[in-house]
Amino acid sequence: MRKFSTALGSAIGCLLVGSGMIASASATELTVWCWDPDFNVPAMQEAAARYNKLHPDVKITIDNIAQNDIKQKLQTQLLAKVTDGLPDIVLIQDDNAQRFLQAFPGAFEPLSDAIDMKKFAPYKVAAATFEGKSYSVPFDSGVTGLFYRTDYLEAAGYKPADLEDITWDQLIKIGTDVKAKTGHDFFDLDFSEAGVVRAMMQSAGKWFLTPDGQPDILDNAPLKAALDTYSKLWKAGIVKPVSGWSAYTGAFTSGEVAAVVSGAWMTGTIKANADQSGKWAIAPLPKLDGVDGATHYSNWGGSSWYVFSSAKEKATAIDFLNTVWANDVDFYQGILVKQGAISSLLAARDGDAYKAVDPFFGGAPVWENFAKWLGQVPAVDYGTFTQEVNSAIQEQLPAIAKGGSVDEALKAINDRVEQQVQ
Amino acid sequence: MIPAGKLANRALVHAILAAASFASIFPFYWMVVGATNTSADVIRGKTSFGANLIANIENLLAQVDVGRVFLNSAGLAVVGTVLTLLISSMAGYGFEMFRSHVREKVFALLLLLLSIPFAALMVPLFVMVSSAGLANTFIAVLLPSLASIFIIFYFRQATKAFPSELRDAARIDGLKEWQIFLYVYMPSMRSTYAAATIIVFMLSWNNFLWPLIVLQTPEHKTITLVISALTSAYTPDFGVILVATILATLPTLILFFVLQRQFVAGMLGSVK
Structure with a gap:
C-alpha cells in the first residue's frame, strides 16, 4: 500500500510540475503554425532568419502541425470563441480558405490594407478575398x-x-x-x-x-x-x-x-x-x-499565410509578412532552390534562381516555365x-x-x- | 496412430492459426524493417533490413525533441492510468456493493452516455476547460478521462465475483469501508486491475483528438501529435516515421508483456 501511495504522490507531483510549464513571454514572440517539415517549415524558418537580421528582438516559433490537425484546431477554437491558444500566423490551403473566412467573420485580419496585393499572382489573391478585402499573403503556387x-x-x-x-x-x-x-x-x-x-x-x-x-x-x-x-x-x-x-x-x-x-x-x-x-x-x-x-x-494545391485578428503581436506579424514574404525577392530564390517552392510574388520570377536550367529535366528552364504559366492560371472562386x-x-x-x-x-x-x- | 480425419482437422487449425499469427506479426516486422530503410525503399515495398537506421534516428532527433515528447506522453499515460483506475474502480465497487433504489437508473444513464461521440462533446468541453483557465495544460488532457464509464462498467462486472462474505468478515473485524476497499478488495482484484491498466494505458498513450485540441505549444506535444505532424509532408519520410512509430509502440508492448498473465486472468474475471 505504501508503494502505491508513493507512486500516486509522485505521479501527481509530475503532473503539477508538467502543467506549470506555460511559456512566459518577455521579448516580442511570434508563433506560426504550418505543416510539412520538408517544405513549409524550412521555408518559414528561412524567412524568420532573414527577418531576425533586421529585428533580432523578435522571436519566431514555428510549430509543425499536420494540415488536417490545423484545420481541426482552428475549427474547434474558433467555434468555441476561445482564441488564447491560436498562433499569430497560420498556413491555410487555398481551396479551404473561404470556408474559414466566411464561417468565422472577424477571426482573420484583412491584409490588403497593409500589403499591396497587386504584387502577387491574381488567382492566389482571389482565393483569399472576401467582401472586397484580401486576407492572406500568398505563398507557394501549385501551378x-x-x-x-x-x-x-x-x-x-x-x-x-x-x-x-x-x-x-x-x-x-x-x-x-x-x-x-x-x-x-x-x-x-x-x-x-x-x-x-x-x-x-x-x-x-x-x-x-x-x-x-x-x-x-x-x-x-x-x-x-x-x-x-x-x-x-x-x-x-x-x-x-x-x-x-x-x-x-x-x-x-x-x-x-x-x-x-x-x-x-x-x-x-x-x-x-x-x-x-x-x-x-x-x-x-x-x-x-x-x-x-x-x-x-x-493549379493544384498551394497555400497562403493568414494572420489572426486576435493575435497578440498582430502588427509585428504583418510587418514580418510584408518585409520578407511580400518584398524579399532574394528570399524566394533561396526557397526555390532548397525547397522547390514556387513563389506567388511575381517579382521573384526575375531572380537568378528562376533563370537556371535543370539537367534533370533535359536542361529546360523549368522554374521560368512554371513562373510564366502561373501568371496565366485562371482565377476562380473556391467558395465554401x-x-x-x-x-x-x-x-x-x-x-x-x-x-x-x-x-x-x-x-x-x-x-x-x-x-x-x- | 492419429486417425486421418483428425489429422486433417488439426492441419486446418494450424494453417488458420499460422495465417492469423502472420497477419498479427507482419505489421510489427514491417515497422522494424521500414525503420532501417530509406523512404524510397519503404515505398518500393522492400521487406529486408537496410542500413539507414542511424540516419533515420538522426533525422528524427533533428526534427523533434524526442525526450521531451516521450516524457509528456509517458507522464500523461502513467498519471492518467493511476488516477483513472483509482477513481473508476471505486465507482465500480460502489455501484455493486452499496444498494440504493436509484443505482440501476444512474448506471443505465452512464451507459447511455457512452453512446455520445466525443466529437459532439469537444467544443463545449473546450469552452469549459478554457474558462477554467486550463487550456494548454496537461490537467486539461487528463480531467475528462479520469472517470471512465467503460472502466467503471468493467469493475462493476468484476466485482460481482467478489464474495460479499469477505466484506462481511472484514466489517466484523472492524475495518472501515475505505479500509475494506484498500486492504481487501484491491489486493484480491489484482488481475482485474492489471487488465484495466493495459486498456487505460493504451487508450491514454494513443489519445489523439483531445490533446490535439487542448495542447497548443511545442513543449506540450505528445508522441501521437508528433507522428501526425511527420506524416503531413508532401513527400513523407517513411523511414523517420517508422522510427517514431516504434518508439510509440514500445511502452504499450512492454506493459502488455509484463502484465500478460494477469491480463488474461483479468479478462476471464478471476478473484484471487
Whole structure:
C-alpha cells in the first residue's frame, strides 16, 4: 500500500510540475503554425532568419502541425470563441480558405490594407478575398504541369514538341501509343484523389460554383468535360489503378508509369530519384476538348499565410509578412532552390534562381516555365464547400472508371451535394 | 496412430492459426524493417533490413525533441492510468456493493452516455476547460478521462465475483469501508486491475483528438501529435516515421508483456 501511495504522490507531483510549464513571454514572440517539415517549415524558418537580421528582438516559433490537425484546431477554437491558444500566423490551403473566412467573420485580419496585393499572382489573391478585402499573403503556387518520361515517349516516336499545345484527346492518343510500344501505363490514378479532375476544371476558369455562390454541377461544362476526359483515360486502358499517396508517387518515380499531372511542388519528389536525371520533361497541361475558355494553365494545391485578428503581436506579424514574404525577392530564390517552392510574388520570377536550367529535366528552364504559366492560371472562386463536392466526386470516380455514364455520375454528385449543403 | 480425419482437422487449425499469427506479426516486422530503410525503399515495398537506421534516428532527433515528447506522453499515460483506475474502480465497487433504489437508473444513464461521440462533446468541453483557465495544460488532457464509464462498467462486472462474505468478515473485524476497499478488495482484484491498466494505458498513450485540441505549444506535444505532424509532408519520410512509430509502440508492448498473465486472468474475471 505504501508503494502505491508513493507512486500516486509522485505521479501527481509530475503532473503539477508538467502543467506549470506555460511559456512566459518577455521579448516580442511570434508563433506560426504550418505543416510539412520538408517544405513549409524550412521555408518559414528561412524567412524568420532573414527577418531576425533586421529585428533580432523578435522571436519566431514555428510549430509543425499536420494540415488536417490545423484545420481541426482552428475549427474547434474558433467555434468555441476561445482564441488564447491560436498562433499569430497560420498556413491555410487555398481551396479551404473561404470556408474559414466566411464561417468565422472577424477571426482573420484583412491584409490588403497593409500589403499591396497587386504584387502577387491574381488567382492566389482571389482565393483569399472576401467582401472586397484580401486576407492572406500568398505563398507557394501549385501551378500545374504534365511531368513525363522523355525516354518512354521517344520509344513511341514522340518528341517534347509533340506534347506542347495539345488537347487531352491528343494526349490520350499519345498515351495509347506509349502503352503499345513500351508496355508502360501512361498515368496512375487513385480513386480517393480527385485532384486531376479539379485541375482540368480550373484550367477552363471554372470551379463548383455559380457566380452567386450556389453549387454548379449539372450545367458545369468544364466539370463535365473533365469527367469525360477522366472516363476516356480509363477506357483507353492507359491507367494503372493505385491506392494511397505512397503507391501513387511510387508508380511514376519507379518508372512504372510514364507521366503524372501535378502541381509544381511534385518536382522535388520526382527529382529525389537522381538515377532518372535527364529522362524527365515538363509540359503545360493539355487543354480540355470542346470547352470555351479552356487554357493550358491550372493549379493544384498551394497555400497562403493568414494572420489572426486576435493575435497578440498582430502588427509585428504583418510587418514580418510584408518585409520578407511580400518584398524579399532574394528570399524566394533561396526557397526555390532548397525547397522547390514556387513563389506567388511575381517579382521573384526575375531572380537568378528562376533563370537556371535543370539537367534533370533535359536542361529546360523549368522554374521560368512554371513562373510564366502561373501568371496565366485562371482565377476562380473556391467558395465554401469544395470539400463536400470533392468527396462527392471521389465517390463517383470508381463507377466512371468502370465505364459508367458521366451524366449519371454528375447527377449523383449533384444529389449528394444538395443533400449536404442544404 | 492419429486417425486421418483428425489429422486433417488439426492441419486446418494450424494453417488458420499460422495465417492469423502472420497477419498479427507482419505489421510489427514491417515497422522494424521500414525503420532501417530509406523512404524510397519503404515505398518500393522492400521487406529486408537496410542500413539507414542511424540516419533515420538522426533525422528524427533533428526534427523533434524526442525526450521531451516521450516524457509528456509517458507522464500523461502513467498519471492518467493511476488516477483513472483509482477513481473508476471505486465507482465500480460502489455501484455493486452499496444498494440504493436509484443505482440501476444512474448506471443505465452512464451507459447511455457512452453512446455520445466525443466529437459532439469537444467544443463545449473546450469552452469549459478554457474558462477554467486550463487550456494548454496537461490537467486539461487528463480531467475528462479520469472517470471512465467503460472502466467503471468493467469493475462493476468484476466485482460481482467478489464474495460479499469477505466484506462481511472484514466489517466484523472492524475495518472501515475505505479500509475494506484498500486492504481487501484491491489486493484480491489484482488481475482485474492489471487488465484495466493495459486498456487505460493504451487508450491514454494513443489519445489523439483531445490533446490535439487542448495542447497548443511545442513543449506540450505528445508522441501521437508528433507522428501526425511527420506524416503531413508532401513527400513523407517513411523511414523517420517508422522510427517514431516504434518508439510509440514500445511502452504499450512492454506493459502488455509484463502484465500478460494477469491480463488474461483479468479478462476471464478471476478473484484471487
